Amino acid sequence: MAYPAGEALKVSGQTIVTPDGTPGNTDEVVAANPVGKAALPTRAFVWKDAKATRYAKATRYAKATEYAKATEYAKTTEYAKTTKDAEHARNAADATVLDVLGSRDPRWNKPGEAVLGERTAKALGVGKGQHVPVRFTDGTTVVLRVGAVLPDDPARGDFVVSRDLVRAHDPAALTDDIFVPGDAEATDSVPGTALHDAAEYALADYDTDARLTESLAMMLVTIAVGYSVIAVANSMAVAAHGRRRDLGVMRSAGGTVRQLLLFSAGETALVIVVGAALGVLVTLPPLAAMAAGLSEATSSDVALHLNTGTLATAVIGTLLTAVLAGIAVTAKTLRGRAG
Numbered sequence: 001m002a003y004p005a006g007e008a009l010k011v012s013g014q015t016i017v018t019p020d021g022t023p024g025n026t027d028e029v030v031a032a033n034p035v036g037k038a039a040l041p042t043r044a045f046v047w048k049d050a051k052a053t054r055y056a057k058a059t060r061y062a063k064a065t066e067y068a069k070a071t072e073y074a075k076t077t078e079y080a081k082t083t084k085d086a087e088h089a090r091n092a093a094d095a096t097v098l099d100v101l102g103s104r105d106p107r108w109n110k111p112g113e114a115v116l117g118e119r120t121a122k123a124l125g126v127g128k129g130q131h132v133p134v135r136f137t138d139g140t141t142v143v144l145r146v147g148a149v150l151p152d153d154p155a156r157g158d159f160v161v162s163r164d165l166v167r168a169h170d171p172a173a174l175t176d177d178i179f180v181p182g183d184a185e186a187t188d189s190v191p192g193t194a195l196h197d198a199a200e201y202a203l204a205d206y207d208t209d210a211r212l213t214e215s216l217a218m219m220l221v222t223i224a225v226g227y228s229v230i231a232v233a234n235s236m237a238v239a240a241h242g243r244r245r246d247l248g249v250m251r252s253a254g255g256t257v258r259q260l261l262l263f264s265a266g267e268t269a270l271v272i273v274v275g276a277a278l279g280v281l282v283t284l285p286p287l288a289a290m291a292a293g294l295s296e297a298t299s300s301d302v303a304l305h306l307n308t309g310t311l312a313t314a315v316i317g318t319l320l321t322a323v324l325a326g327i328a329v330t331a332k333t334l335r336g337r338a339g
Contacts, residue, residue: 011199011202012199013181013198013199014036014180014181014199015186015196015197015198016177016197017033017177017180017186017187017193017194017195018177018193019174019177020192022192022193023174024176025174025175025176025177025178026175026190027167029193030104032189032190033180033187035180035181035184036181036184037103037155038163038175038176038178039101039102040174041100042099042136042166042169042170043098043100044098044135044136044137045096045135046100047095047132047133048095048126095135096123098120098158098159099158100136100159100166101156101157101160101161102161102164102165102166102173103161103163104163108160108161109162110162111164112144112145112162113145113146114134114146114159114160115147115148115160115161116158116159116160117152117156117159119152120152120158120159127146127149128147128148130145130146131144132144134161136169136170137170138169140169142165144161151299154298154299179198221310225314225317225318229318229322232322232325233322234325236268236322236323237329239326240325240330244333247260247330257331257334260330260334264326264327267326268323268326269319269323272315273315273319
């Protein structure tokens with residue numbers, strides 16, 4: 001993944017163990033590097049309404065027995081209503097799919113517990129101490145207690161559980177890049193792995209992503225500006241041609257060809273400058289809103305930056321094209337009237 005430059009500096013001094021020709025790091029690689037972040041990602045269904053709490057109680061009562069036994073018990077006891085809620089909660093319409101991260105960090109690696117980010121906890125409607133049923137890829141539903149709700153942190157994850165829990169229910173899951181602290185020794189003794197300086201690797205990955213993004217943006221800007229230049233030039237030419245009678249009147253009043261051409265150029269330049277200024281002012285609020293949204297989504301500072309060079313090039317290119325089109329049509333019109 002690509003790292004913002006500021007985030008990349010946070011891993012300065014660390015060594016990163018990455019897959020080399022393989023889709024991910026295996027448990028053998030993790031065992032060879034016992035120190036450092038080794039996140040094990042998976043996807044799971046997580047129930048998010050109040051019914052999930054009653055389902056959690058029923059599941060704890062069943063003590064991991066088959067669902068059929070729990071249902072039969074519920075039919076003859078006060079848990080009948082709970083069983084109905086359990087069936088409802090098992091419906092995927094009442095669940096949301098989340099990226100669940102298995103961590104070996106002692107702060108989060110606690111059996112039976114999950115650590116949630118504030119945004120995820122709010123979306124699920126749960127808080128610290130409550131229980132959430134989680135269905136893993138093998139079809140097993142596990143009830144987890146929310147051990148903590150912490151500020152959003154992309155480095156930690158939005159829904160973090162014990163690494164052993166993820167491995168038990170998703171044997172095919174592969175570990176993300178392993179970040180080994182500077183005071184520990186990383187190894188690439190396991191085939192299919194490579195070692196990198198974490199900060200340099202992150203910055204290089206970020207630079208590649210930024211370069212590709214900039215290339216795509218420049219291509220889109222070029223296409224958009226190109227069509228805009230054609231449209232503006234055509235509009236200015238039509239406007240100049242439509243004013244041929246006005247030009248005839250000004251010519252009869254003593255206006256020289258040079259004066260009329262300068263008048264046409266000035267009028268066109270004024271229209272383009274005003275249009276460019278209004279265009280920039282109209283786009284600033286949406287761009288500021290996007291920056292605020294990205295800042296909230298990534299839990300980092302995202303400021304609004306305008307590429308003044310690109311903006312100036314687009315405006316000047318449009319201005320020159322429009323002025324030349326206006327002058328050319330005006331000159332042709334004046335020659336026609338003189339003939």
